Amino acid sequence: MSPTIKDVAKAANVSIATVSLVLHDNERISPETKRRVLKSIKELNYYPFRSAQGLVSRKTGNIGFIITEEHFLRTEPFYTRVFLGAEFEARENDYYVLLATIKSSFKKSDPLPRFILERNFDGIVITGKVPEAFIKSLLKYKMPIVFIDYVPPFGDFPSVLIDNLRGGVLATEHLINNGYKDIAFIGGEISHPSIMERLQGYKLALERANNNSNGLIVTNDEYLTRQNGYKLAKELFDRRKDITAIFAANNPTAMGVMKYLTDNGKKIPDDVSIMSFDDVEAAMLINPPLTTIRVPKVEMGIEAVQLLMKIQKYNGKNNIAKKIIVPVELVIRESIKNIN
Amino acid sequence: MSPTIKDVAKAANVSIATVSLVLHDNERISPETKRRVLKSIKELNYYPFRSAQGLVSRKTGNIGFIITEEHFLRTEPFYTRVFLGAEFEARENDYYVLLATIKSSFKKSDPLPRFILERNFDGIVITGKVPEAFIKSLLKYKMPIVFIDYVPPFGDFPSVLIDNLRGGVLATEHLINNGYKDIAFIGGEISHPSIMERLQGYKLALERANNNSNGLIVTNDEYLTRQNGYKLAKELFDRRKDITAIFAANNPTAMGVMKYLTDNGKKIPDDVSIMSFDDVEAAMLINPPLTTIRVPKVEMGIEAVQLLMKIQKYNGKNNIAKKIIVPVELVIRESIKNIN
DNA sequence: TTATTTCAGTTAAACGTTTAACTGAAAATA
């Protein structure tokens, strides 16, 4: 049996209230008593029992981490790294993280993850695009929510977002700087704000460079998979055979494009240069390694939990829907040939 | 404020004890009363408060899921899928899963994950190879443990393991059936039981086929990474330039081998055939897609949690260290050429 | 000096649930 607060109190010859106060760093306790209590705590290897704490304090000590099953199982460990960051920061704040996946086909009538139904969480982090029906169900619980890499089309929520616009600009400028003029943009899921912003960045950079590379945007609204990248590349080259530079909206898309190119006898980067977005390991390991815009994944998880902690602290008041934009960075590898 | 058991009792006009008994399906309650109570529960959308339950029942409702940080962040979502299976099965049993990563450099003096220190779990699943020092620290807590894809070199623990031996046999036989005689085995981390067993399977299949392909086993004890695969492939071809069939001990290794081959002008599978192990998505997406031994990852997670539940149930008595061996399966793709 | 304030704790109620022990009515048994 684990020691309880009573055992500590007895050992330190104080009341259990004193032990509790020491545990919460209350200034009412003298240094000497505090020392004695802490000594007993250590000697007995005492840790407060969460359930008992939760019962009285009405805090659970849990934060939820929600992600669609599809995202969680993606080949690229993108959101996995985000989770790791969240878990790290939660631990720093004495919280546990409960991870739950939901289907991207979530309907209003579907049951919410158990820890939500049971109200066994103090706040929640939602990562990636999730169904609106899910968010609406969740809102009834009136719990703090932080979104990562996605903002729902309604309401105004605290969120941690990627600087997609700047990423799009950086990516496009790099291609321009390497001597390209006709630059194609390839991307699925165009209704996703992140992809839309990358496209905006692409357009902005072209404008700034007075580059008039029209009609080379090939998109649809299907998932950003390798298969879709392949399909979109085919579409692109069916329309324009002369393209030599492509900005692919994310990593799997870039890989699909590459597969299409090699299948059709084109060499990368000798015949076609490719710029990608996200920077997951696969980008580095493929041949040739992809030049890409890197997104700080672990940091996003950390930021999200920190934001959640702040929202909890100022609960109610000072309740600004704060948005944090994390920076991106250009990582140069071998998928782009300088033709200057 | 969420409704409590009191609210339900009042609504159904019974005592709180009756509500509790209904919740636990006690046969002491008449069907009529039970119906009434369940109706109130539903109407009020009542869920028992975990902390209160935990306080009296001394169960936390959590199970821990431990994995090294290195494994969790691997490019291949191998253990991620295992986790998903565990989470799914835990939910079925009304448990939460607390995921915690530890460093593979864990030392005796390092702190354990918080939920362990706080005893906030009813059992634990350990996935992949973890440091012995960690296991030894954990044992002091005398909690049920189930290992996945690893058994520590000491003690006898319940575990869910891959049928590596059969996998090794299947893989090697497939190469033999495709006309190969001189078959190389490449693998790192040779002290890991799983890899050792795959090697044993390889040897066994060769023996059975009266194939005498000696001196073609190239191993070391470094991690099973792409880099190491590359290195080992170099070592192999430095010694024997004529090898045309390779069995790589896992997926990254196979990819490293492939990279070495293409870097050295060899075509796959025309010049060299490659067999792999694990079957993660990457195996399918690489060019050419890898023929491989598939491991049922999600099922391993499910089995592990089921085993943990059983151990808890028969707590103490009937305490057999049960081992579950999950089957593997051959998945034929395009990395092996039939030369018969 | 006495009265007031500060200090350093202690006391006791409360949180929501489970469950052993109890109860009173109805049914079964003698």
Added chain:
DNA sequence: TATTTTCAGTTAAACGTTTAACTGAAATAA
């Protein structure tokens, strides 16, 4: 009929912690 057993619940204690309200001694103020 009187007694015992079964049924269908109820009562009340317990779990480990937090915290508002209290206390008694020492320090300060009047």
